[in-house]
Structure formats: structure tokens, C-alpha cells
Amino acid sequence: MNEEKDKNSFGILKSLKKLIFEDDPNAVPPPSPAPQPVAPQQKAPVTSAAVPPPLPATPPPLPGQQPVSEVKQMKLKVLEMLEKLNEPGVDFFEVWNAAAEMGGVDGNNLKAAYTSLKYVDKSLDKQKLLQSGQHYAAELKNIIDRETAQKQQQKQAVEQEQVREKANLGNEIQELERKLNELRQQLEIKQKSLREINSKYEPQLRDIDAKIALGNTAVAEVVNDIQQALQLIESNLI
Numbered sequence: 001m002n003e004e005k006d007k008n009s010f011g012i013l014k015s016l017k018k019l020i021f022e023d024d025p026n027a028v029p030p031p032s033p034a035p036q037p038v039a040p041q042q043k044a045p046v047t048s049a050a051v052p053p054p055l056p057a058t059p060p061p062l063p064g065q066q067p068v069s070e071v072k073q074m075k076l077k078v079l080e081m082l083e084k085l086n087e088p089g090v091d092f093f094e095v096w097n098a099a100a101e102m103g104g105v106d107g108n109n110l111k112a113a114y115t116s117l118k119y120v121d122k123s124l125d126k127q128k129l130l131q132s133g134q135h136y137a138a139e140l141k142n143i144i145d146r147e148t149a150q151k152q153q154q155k156q157a158v159e160q161e162q163v164r165e166k167a168n169l170g171n172e173i174q175e176l177e178r179k180l181n182e183l184r185q186q187l188e189i190k191q192k193s194l195r196e197i198n199s200k201y202e203p204q205l206r207d208i209d210a211k212i213a214l215g216n217t218a219v220a221e222v223v224n225d226i227q228q229a230l231q232l233i234e235s236n237l238i
Contacts (some may be wrong), residue, residue: 076139090121092133114139 086093098113099105118124 027155081143086134087132090117090124092129092136095124095129096133138172 034055054155082093095110095117096105098117102109102112114124114126116127
């Protein structure tokens with residue numbers, strides 16, 4: 001079953017992929033293999049209790065207004081993902097692509113594609129188109145919901161790391177500021193000591209100078225007294 005599905009798919013969304021790049025002259029649509037006849041196959045009916053609305057033709061604006069080229073590339077990946085979800089037989093998938101092959105997905109082309117493919121698969125009707133299209137939209141929504149949940153977990157992990165790093169940096173800054181304040185206080189104390197150092201030592205220096213002068217004076221007087229005594233001895237003693 002899977003082998004037959006691979007043979008019949010042959011890049012069936014090539015027309016839809018090509019339409020994505022039609023308004024971009026610089027973009028080159030992905031190459032597609034040569035088309036081969038599609039053998040219709042019966043597929044099990046798809047039932048859904050609550051079917052979500054079909055995906056919009058154009059994705060909503062992304063946060064921060066992503067560049068158009070990035071949006072187109074991502075849309076191309078979504079179409080490739082959708083191609084893997086394609087089920088055997090003729091349903092919304094083939095009608096949608098056939099309408100794109102006619103030049104664009106509009107009411108007239110969809111109607112023409114539906115009429116043509118109904119000859120290939122007699123079970124094809126409006127209800128089958130709606131049901132299968134809603135099924136594919138729901139499958140894509142489930143996939144993106146899972147991917148979004150994973151990305152949200154990654155985002156939370158990054159945000160937690162950001163909070164931890166900000167807290168660590170904040171603590172380091174506070175510690176540096178505390179040390180800077182201590183250094184400023186020490187600097188002020190040293191500067192004050194430098195300004196007061198003369199007044200601290202001047203009294204001691206003056207006292208030493210005074211003692212030196214006093215000692216020299218006393219010694220000079222005593223030496224003078226000795227000299228006078230020696231002169232008296234010299235002149236008075238025979």
C-alpha cells in the first residue's frame with residue numbers, strides 16, 4: 001500500500017508549490033519529476049466528530065513581520081508535509097492540486113477539476129471533498145500544535161536561562177559596586193591622611209630641631225668655658 005502511494009504521489013503538489021513563488025521573480029520553484037498517470041484507489045471514509053475549519057489560503061502575519069521569502073519557504077515545507085499526509089484515491093488533495101494546475105485555486109478551476117476527477121473516481125462528491133479537506137487541515141493543525149508545544153518548551157528553557165544569567169550578573173554587579181564603595185572610602189581615608197601628614201609630623205620635627213639647637217648651644221658654652229679656663233691656666237701657672 002505504501003509503495004503504491006509513493007508511486008502515485010510523484011510530487012503531486014508541484015503546482016501548488018509553484019504558485020507560492022509566482023509573485024517572486026527572484027525565487028526558483030523546486031524541480032518536480034515528470035507527471036505520470038494517477039491510478040485512483042479507494043480510501044477508507046474519514047470520520048470526524050468535531051472538524052476544525054480549513055486552513056486559510058494565506059498564513060496569518062507572523063510576530064515581527066517575518067520576511068516574505070521566509071514565509072514562502074516555510075509554506076513550502078508545510079505543503080511537503082501535507083504531501084506526506086496524502087491518502088490513496090481522489091479527494092480534496094487531488095482536486096486542490098488540479099485547480100492549481102489550471103492556473104490558480106478559484107471557484108471556476110475547483111469546479112472544473114472536481115468535474116474532471118469525478119470521472120476518474122465515481123465516489124468523489126462534495127461531502128468527500130469537504131470531509132477530506134477538513135481532515136488534512138486538522139492533521140496539519142495537530143502537527144503544528146505539537147511543534148509549537150516543543151518550541152514553547154525551548155522558549156521557556158531559554159527564558160529561564162536568561163533570568164538566571166541576569167540574576168547572576170546583577171549579583172556580580174552589586175558585589176563590584178560594594179567593593180568600589182569600599183575602595184572609595186579607603187581612598188578618601190588615604191587622601192585625608194596625606195593632607196594631614198605635615199601637621200602630624202611638624203610638631204615632632206620642630207621639637208627635634210629645638211633640642212638640636214639647645215644641645216649645640218649648651219655644648220658651645222661649655223666648650224667656651226673650658227677654653228677660658230685653659231687660657232687662665234696657661235697664663236697664671238709657672
